[in-house]
Amino acid sequence: MIPEKRLRDFTTGVFKAIGCPDADAQLAADVLLAADLRGVDSHGVARLSGYVRLWESGRLNSTPHIRVVHETPTTATVDGDGGLGLVTAPFAMDIAIEKARQYGSGWVAIRNSNHFGIAGYHALKAVEQEMIGYALTNASPLVAPTFSTERLLGTNPICYAFPAGNYPPVVVDMATSAAANGKLEIAERAGKSIPEGWVLDAKGHPTIDATAVKKGGALLPLGSDRDHGSHKGFGLSAIVDILSGVLSGANYGPWVPPFVAYLQPVVNQPGQGIGHFVGAMRVDGFRPAADFKANMDQWIARFKQAKRVDEQQPVIIPGEPEYEAELDRRKNGIPLVEAVQKNLEALASKLGIGQL
Incomplete structure (x- = not known):
């Protein structure tokens, strides 16, 4: 530790x-x-x-000289000047929060950036201000759309974060692929196989080889195949790519600059860098924040009381495992x-x- x-x-x-x-x-x-x-x-x-x-x-x-290049009272586009997404995305979220503070909501598209870490970090900045936070980003093209073997999309994570009262925030932070690429890296470092349904090999066949994507294979969309709803994962990933890349003026689809070492940047890119999209909405723009948080607590408590398939396995609220991990790791180390x-x-x- x-x-x-x-x-x-x-x-x-x-x-x-x-x-x-x-x-x-x-x-x-x-x-x-x-x-x-x-x-x-x-x-x-x-x-x-x-x-x-x-x-x-x-x-x-x-x-980088990070700057706003287009703006309305509730929206903006930020140019990250090729800097760290770890810095550019918080800069943009601060703008979204300030717009929300003034007008009820704020939405910021970001171009010319790089990998921004976990989406949850940025969405939770809004929760700290009693707002609902939203963060997404496109990423290295590693995912094949439904009915294809060609890598055209990133794992394209999406995150919503909602404040609660006595409970921790509800944080839905997930890749729109069947698994995040980092999960493959963790399995590879540990010398383990991966579950079937995450990846196709270079010939388009399902595989449990954690290194398959490096060998020319592709990650699958959330849902894995058409019979299990991969078209829904593809659709969610498309939303992320369009808001992050097409809307901001960043690259999108197969032109997104890669973060992983085994992919090379493509030529004739249509945009600038990687794209993100963040937003903040004031809860009290809809109803009193205290009332909302009281109902969020009730929502959480009821789902935690749900009848179990296995009495040893309770229903897990989105964000709960991460919250518990943070309590433990702050105390005992990482x-x-x-x-x-x-x-x-x-x-x-x-x-x-x-x-x-």
Whole structure:
């Protein structure tokens, strides 16, 4: 177990080493640590080497001039200037929250950005202000649409976060693919197979090989196949791609710049960088916030009392496992698998910073 502060200081040091200003380095570290604390290990410090790789290849601007390029009272488009999505997305969410504070809701599209970490971090910023938060992003093309074997979409996560009263927020934070790519990476590092229904191999056949996508295969949409509703996952992913990429002026579909090392950027891209879309809605724009939160508590309590298939397995409220993981990890430290720890040690040596 690694204490949170030690891991936070190390992560901040990595971002400083690639030229990020202190405030940006601290914010980027905060976003990554939020993932590790919430048990989303695929999107925490395990991603650090990916950001460094982008910087080394000239695809990441460590000192961006992030700016609003289009605006109305309730909407805006932000250009991230090739910077960290870990910094650009919070910048945009702050704008969405301020617009919501003034006008009831705020919606911001982001272009020319990079991987923004867990969507939940950004959506929860709105919850802190008694608002409903919304965050999504497009991503490296690794997912084949229904009836195809061609990688045209990202895992394209979507997140809604709702404040409650006595209970933790309800946070629906999920990939629109059958599994997030990070889940494959976790399985690969552990030398484990993956469930059938996540991936197709290079010939379009189902496989349990965690490395299949690296070998030319593709992730499947949520639902896995048409008989089990993959067209719905494809539809959700399309919404994310259109709002994040087409609406903002970022790249979309197969033109999204890859974050993973085994994909090469395509030429003649129609947009700029990766795209995100964030939003905030004031609860009291619809009804008194206290009344809403009281009903949210009732909603949560009733679902937790649902009749069980297995008495040992209660119904899990969206966001509940992550909340419980955070309570535990803040107290007891953050576990790192050996492969990630070795990767971080190599990163420290490369950048000339202190070891973890």
